[in-house]
Amino acid sequence: MDAPAPGRWQSATVEEIIEETERAKSFRLALSEPTAYLAGQHYLVRLTAPDGYTATRSYSVASAPDASGERIEITVERLEDGEVSSYLHEVVVIGDRLDVRGPIGGWFVWRGDTPALLVGGGSGVVPLMAMLRLARLSGRADLVRLVVSVRSPSWLYYASELPGPEVTVVYSREAPPSSPRAPGHLVEADLRDSVLPKATAYVCGSSGFADHVTGLLTALDVPAHQIRVERFGPTN
Numbered sequence: 001m002d003a004p005a006p007g008r009w010q011s012a013t014v015e016e017i018i019e020e021t022e023r024a025k026s027f028r029l030a031l032s033e034p035t036a037y038l039a040g041q042h043y044l045v046r047l048t049a050p051d052g053y054t055a056t057r058s059y060s061v062a063s064a065p066d067a068s069g070e071r072i073e074i075t076v077e078r079l080e081d082g083e084v085s086s087y088l089h090e091v092v093v094i095g096d097r098l099d100v101r102g103p104i105g106g107w108f109v110w111r112g113d114t115p116a117l118l119v120g121g122g123s124g125v126v127p128l129m130a131m132l133r134l135a136r137l138s139g140r141a142d143l144v145r146l147v148v149s150v151r152s153p154s155w156l157y158y159a160s161e162l163p164g165p166e167v168t169v170v171y172s173r174e175a176p177p178s179s180p181r182a183p184g185h186l187v188e189a190d191l192r193d194s195v196l197p198k199a200t201a202y203v204c205g206s207s208g209f210a211d212h213v214t215g216l217l218t219a220l221d222v223p224a225h226q227i228r229v230e231r232f233g234p235t236n
Contacts, residue, residue: 040127117195141164149170170184
């Protein structure tokens with residue numbers, strides 16, 4: 001099955017705003033034109049000023065796909081001087097409408113029926129969360145392993161929802177007392193037990209993080225054709 005193609009611009013109503021961390025919020029949006037999407041795809045969000053000026057940014061979908069395609073959830077990190085992220089964080093309230101277009105992307109997607117190793121750095125966990133949620137909702141959590149690398153507990157997205165036998169959280173700078181591992185960057189040992197046979201690896205994070213993890217996976221004998229990478233940079 002091909003990935004759903006992007007539709008036209010449509011209106012989406014903000015139904016819920018969830019504070020994930022001090023710097024990140026999730027926005028649950030009801031689409032005016034229901035659209036099927038796959039875990040790993042993203043949507044464009046467009047803001048239009050009274051003078052006609054527009055600003056558009058891309059945000060990964062964090063929610064699991066469902067049959068209705070009526071709602072999506074995006075998670076947005078507020079960036080300093082970020083015109084779109086600041087507006088979403090400081091101005092948008094429940095009931096507001098946003099212009100969105102999607103879904104976009106056909107490479108970094110998981111359909112929920114094959115083994116997958118998900119490795120996310122910081123906000124790179126967002127599209128991987130859609131995959132984890134899909135696996136859990138469909139009763140196939142056995143197919144996925146998620147490894148999240150984050151600076152400290154205060155930077156961890158979806159903190160109340162993540163815990164489970166298929167999830168490992170690695171803290172790079174500050175770990176909670178309950179953590180079985182001292183703070184530090186990801187190493188081979190953090191991934192070794194999560195590499196399922198014949199699994200496709202989905203890596204999402206900064207360019208440096210993606211390169212580092214790709215090197216670790218290669219050292220663990222994960223074939224290059226089974227590694228899919230999505231890199232991101234500052235998007236304001």
